[in-house]
Amino acid sequence: MVMSWFWATIGCIFNAALVLVLAPLFEGILRKVTARVQSRKGPPLLQSYYDLFKLLGKEDIESGEAPWAQRFAAWLSMGVVLAAVCFVPMGFRAPLGGAGDALVLIYLLMLGGLCTLMAGLAAGSAYSLLGMSREMMLMITLEPLFAVAMIVGAVHANSLRLDAVLGGAVYEGRFGVSGLLMLAVSMASFQALVQRVPFDIPEAETEIMEGPLSEYSGPKLALFKWARMAKLVVYAALFVALFVPWGSGLPFPVGWVLFWCKMLVLVLVVTLVAATHARYRVDQAVRYFGGMLVIAVFALILATYGY
Amino acid sequence: MAAREKLGFLRQRFGSAIVRADLTSDRRLYVFVEPRSVKEVCRALFRELDARYVITIGADDRPWSGCFMVAHNFAFDRDRLLVSVMCLLPADSPRIESISDVVPAANWAEREMRDLVGIEAVGHPYPKRLVLPDGWPDGLHPLRKDVEWDEAPDCDDSGTGYDFDDPPEGCTVVPFGPFHPTLDEPAHFRLYVEGEIVRGCEYRGFMVHRGIEKLAESVLGYNDIPIMAERICGICGCVHNVAYAQSVEEAVALRPPPRAEYIRTIMLELERLHSHLLWVGLACHIVGFDTLFMQAFRVREPVMWIAEKISGNRKTYGLCVIGGVRWDITPELSDELKTVLDKLESEWHSVARAVKNDRNIQRRTRGVGVADAKVVKEMGLIGPVARAAGVDIDCRRDHPYAAYDRVGFRVITAQSADVWGRLVVRTDEVFESIGIIRQCLARLEPGPIQTPIKEDLPAGRFGLSSVEAPRGESHHFVITGENNRPRRWRVRAPTYQNLQGVPSMIRDAQLADMTIALGSIDPCFSCTDRIEAVDVRYGSVKVWTPRELREMAKRPQSGRDIKDS
Numbered sequence: 001m002v003m004s005w006f007w008a009t010i011g012c013i014f015n016a017a018l019v020l021v022l023a024p025l026f027e028g029i030l031r032k033v034t035a036r037v038q039s040r041k042g043p044p045l046l047q048s049y050y051d052l053f054k055l056l057g058k059e060d061i062e063s064g065e066a067p068w069a070q071r072f073a074a075w076l077s078m079g080v081v082l083a084a085v086c087f088v089p090m091g092f093r094a095p096l097g098g099a100g101d102a103l104v105l106i107y108l109l110m111l112g113g114l115c116t117l118m119a120g121l122a123a124g125s126a127y128s129l130l131g132m133s134r135e136m137m138l139m140i141t142l143e144p145l146f147a148v149a150m151i152v153g154a155v156h157a158n159s160l161r162l163d164a165v166l167g168g169a170v171y172e173g174r175f176g177v178s179g180l181l182m183l184a185v186s187m188a189s190f191q192a193l194v195q196r197v198p199f200d201i202p203e204a205e206t207e208i209m210e211g212p213l214s215e216y217s218g219p220k221l222a223l224f225k226w227a228r229m230a231k232l233v234v235y236a237a238l239f240v241a242l243f244v245p246w247g248s249g250l251p252f253p254v255g256w257v258l259f260w261c262k263m264l265v266l267v268l269v270v271t272l273v274a275a276t277h278a279r280y281r282v283d284q285a286v287r288y289f290g291g292m293l294v295i296a297v298f299a300l301i302l303a304t305y306g307y
Numbered sequence: 308m309a310a311r312e313k314l315g316f317l318r319q320r321f322g323s324a325i326v327r328a329d330l331t332s333d334r335r336l337y338v339f340v341e342p343r344s345v346k347e348v349c350r351a352l353f354r355e356l357d358a359r360y361v362i363t364i365g366a367d368d369r370p371w372s373g374c375f376m377v378a379h380n381f382a383f384d385r386d387r388l389l390v391s392v393m394c395l396l397p398a399d400s401p402r403i404e405s406i407s408d409v410v411p412a413a414n415w416a417e418r419e420m421r422d423l424v425g426i427e428a429v430g431h432p433y434p435k436r437l438v439l440p441d442g443w444p445d446g447l448h449p450l451r452k453d454v455e456w457d458e459a460p461d462c463d464d465s466g467t468g469y470d471f472d473d474p475p476e477g478c479t480v481v482p483f484g485p486f487h488p489t490l491d492e493p494a495h496f497r498l499y500v501e502g503e504i505v506r507g508c509e510y511r512g513f514m515v516h517r518g519i520e521k522l523a524e525s526v527l528g529y530n531d532i533p534i535m536a537e538r539i540c541g542i543c544g545c546v547h548n549v550a551y552a553q554s555v556e557e558a559v560a561l562r563p564p565p566r567a568e569y570i571r572t573i574m575l576e577l578e579r580l581h582s583h584l585l586w587v588g589l590a591c592h593i594v595g596f597d598t599l600f601m602q603a604f605r606v607r608e609p610v611m612w613i614a615e616k617i618s619g620n621r622k623t624y625g626l627c628v629i630g631g632v633r634w635d636i637t638p639e640l641s642d643e644l645k646t647v648l649d650k651l652e653s654e655w656h657s658v659a660r661a662v663k664n665d666r667n668i669q670r671r672t673r674g675v676g677v678a679d680a681k682v683v684k685e686m687g688l689i690g691p692v693a694r695a696a697g698v699d700i701d702c703r704r705d706h707p708y709a710a711y712d713r714v715g716f717r718v719i720t721a722q723s724a725d726v727w728g729r730l731v732v733r734t735d736e737v738f739e740s741i742g743i744i745r746q747c748l749a750r751l752e753p754g755p756i757q758t759p760i761k762e763d764l765p766a767g768r769f770g771l772s773s774v775e776a777p778r779g780e781s782h783h784f785v786i787t788g789e790n791n792r793p794r795r796w797r798v799r800a801p802t803y804q805n806l807q808g809v810p811s812m813i814r815d816a817q818l819a820d821m822t823i824a825l826g827s828i829d830p831c832f833s834c835t836d837r838i839e840a841v842d843v844r845y846g847s848v849k850v851w852t853p854r855e856l857r858e859m860a861k862r863p864q865s866g867r868d869i870k871d872s
Contacts, residue, residue: 037598038600127481130818278591281670
């Protein structure tokens, strides 16, 4: 028993460190590829590290309506991501995979959205409040999609245990209609889950000047940015675990390398979609996700009937 | 022909109220009207004869006629005619009935006339200050001849708040500007927002007014002004440069040689090219499509390079002098320009296809920022905004200047009256511009590029010039004067009218659409404000205090003489 606690702790720390270290690299790849698509040279691959390093070294300025809430939101957003990391397999079995169930993960990820709301409230400017209301509208329509994807897996696996849900349970061994439907829905809404164009609506720079983040600077901004980069890794890992699990069972290091290759491909897809789309308006996005939600619920119904 | 017809109509209708009429050509008509009939004459022109409102000009003519002067300019685009309805007001009571309730488009111009010249538009529906800063003392009107050009009154307004209108019930106020990532220049829109819906707005601009017109009327010489006129705008400077030169040339009946006219046409179209390419890129950036933004700028860059090779500058070409142009296009440059155009044409085809086939761009622009033909007429909107609403006007065809009467091109229109229409119009106009430049290059024949001027330019003549800038008609009005400089020079940039259409474009629209709707008129606040940018010198960083800047601006300059020695 002591040993398992020990290994779980080590695993958590390892996962968190891995994500924190690799997230800026993925962001760097994303920025570089975007630049190439746009006929630009692009920043060095390590630029995101430099950016974070610079921001972390800056003066910590208190501003906005409620500085304590602002600080709390920044820390919470990072904390949420790091907590979620412990439940997600990163090429290995998730360290706390057996400790919590799918619902914990769903709630954790929803908490991430709440951080943006809190950040917007704390700043208290017209633009941040607008960004907040947009974030809220998106959350309401977006989070259920992700929840449904997990629940479809849970229904197939007949368990809410996370290690049962992940690992391709959505397909239930054979390629069920519901699993494929959920794959399509998740792919179509993945950009929004990781807050990239065309769904970076709550932060749209050219419309509402970064919205909730407009009052952030220095270390707090670094935390938010870092959490956002990590979010891309976490969601990508979840996506891989839910929908593309094949080969993850292979012995180390083959399975591990394969896992990160899949992650890389996913990040490239995100980059290309972001580079070739114009931003949606919030009402258009909500309508879009509404349609997706209908499909997702349909898939859930199919799943309960065993399809 | 048309000019005589209109004059006949006015004479028959208003009889003795028409004091005098000057028909300087069949394309220009200056009618002097009794002040009490001005409003009715404008109503007849605007409502009955369906003229397009251009601008209102106020001038201090006291040193010469002992009166103030007001001119309301109208255009008959079908008849190739520009009409100026003028009247003289007594020096002791410069007041005239406002025409803004008949011609809503005159709203700003009349307020500006009150601010700068001190001619009161009686009965104006919204008599708020427009141009002068809040702390500027009442009763001091900078464009009056008895005010020195370097007069600097104490404008301290730090203690007083600005008198904003009250927002409508249930709306919150969202400040848009003076500084905002999509505004490249300062302008303030106070938006009244209900949820995500914009219910109305109040505009406050002219924050960087530098009084270029005053400088021209009091310090510079005829041939210095084009160089400064060019600096009115950061994008369409050449337009102001040419428009000013043409209005002076028209006033004194001077015709530049054909080669100069072709060169002017080429440079104007080069400018339209880089401006439209820039706009399409910015529009994509506003809706979050940065890839097309970058590609548009990549495609645009060779245009800047060839402009630099031809004129020595990427942007400020220093093109015109009165009676011609300052430099030539050599055969080598002409060949290189052709190569640039060929490459641009093929690359623009692919960008245009990408833009037009993108579903997300369509979703973000269709039905957004609508200004239909009625708004266009009422607010005097021009350029791509008007053409996108199916209003077929283009000064290049309607009021031909330079060499536009000798080249063939299509005037692109659309019917949708929204941002999408403006996007399509601008995208396609690029191909027309390429065609125009090619025709000009083919017809460019050897010859002089300047008409020599042997004696002083006659004073007291009027000149009008409308030039189709990338954003719409740029209109210049000149009264020639003594001492080698005009008595009055009035610049009406296209954004001046188009901005007045923005409130109706964004009413009841989504807040997210505000930026693209505003962007769709391709706003140029520096044109509207008529600023001159302060040079940034590379290498040495120096922060100027307001006092130092004022001292620097006061250093005397002398206008060079225009006559050939």
